[in-house]
Amino acid sequence: MHVKVISASDNKIHFILSRVNVAFANALRRIMIAEVPCMAIDEVVILNNTSPLFDEIIAHRLSLIPIKTDLERFNLPEECSCGGSGCPKCQVTFILDVKAEEGPRVVYSGDLVSSDPEIVPVSNKIPIAKLASNQAILLEAYARLGIGKNGAKWQPVSVCAYKYMPRIEVNYDECLKCNECIKECPREALGINDDGFPYLKDYLKCNLCKLCEEVCEVEAIKVNPDDSTFIFNVESTGALPAPKIVEVAAEVLAKKFDNFINEISEGGKK
DSSP, X not given: XXXXXXXXXXXXXXXXXXXXXXXXXXXXXXXXXXXSOEXXXXXXXXXXXXXXXXXXXXXXXXXXXXXXXXTTTOOOGGGSTTTTSOOTTTEEEEEEEXXXXXXXXXXXXXXXXXXXTTSOBSOSOOEEEEEOTTOEEEEEEEEXXXXXGGOGGXXXXXXXXXXXXXXXXXOTTTOOOOOHHHHHOTXXXXXXXXXXXXXXXXXXXXXXXXXXXXXXXXXXXXXXEEEEEEEEEEEEOSSSOHHHHHHHHHHHHHHHHHHHHHHHHHHHHO
């Protein structure tokens, strides 16, 4: 297996994963979506709500606000020493106490007050509700770690996808150097080399549409996917840095392999 990082930031990461099969690539993708823990509001206690929204709608909107996550300091509730009853190691409390005293106002995620200054919404500008004069919301919300397969609110990624690495083959004996394939490419992924033949100029732009093949009358160009090399595009919701999501997903996958090997070994001994 080989990994080449194309670009990386807290919000997104592009990398090439090679020398693996599609099953491995897809397992990594699914784990990033469904098994990398992150924080989300899981329980809401409404103390006062005179807004036009039902309690359930407010609770649902709160649950979908991405929360900055620290995996080093917090445990999954089911793995915490408190047994999941709620303690500072597995739970963060938010207070929302807003009243429209001077006319209508919008309640934003920035109005949530956290018991932990580092565990806060990723943005202060996410709207929750609109209040008319003298309307108010008072509630307590509890954020906990969870994984995406137990609820979409715990998915740390907004985009997690891969595509096959494209491979271009040119029959130089048949190629007429007409450049029609280059003109036909809708994403300008092809270029002309020094000898006048087409070549893959930008593999990130090529989406294997094969329009270049169709327009070539002499069938001098072929586009095929490399089923052992994959281009990943991962974007974070902001709960975790994108590189951290990939790192944790790889650790989860490695742990699954270890557990599988142990189960086989123990089964063989029996």
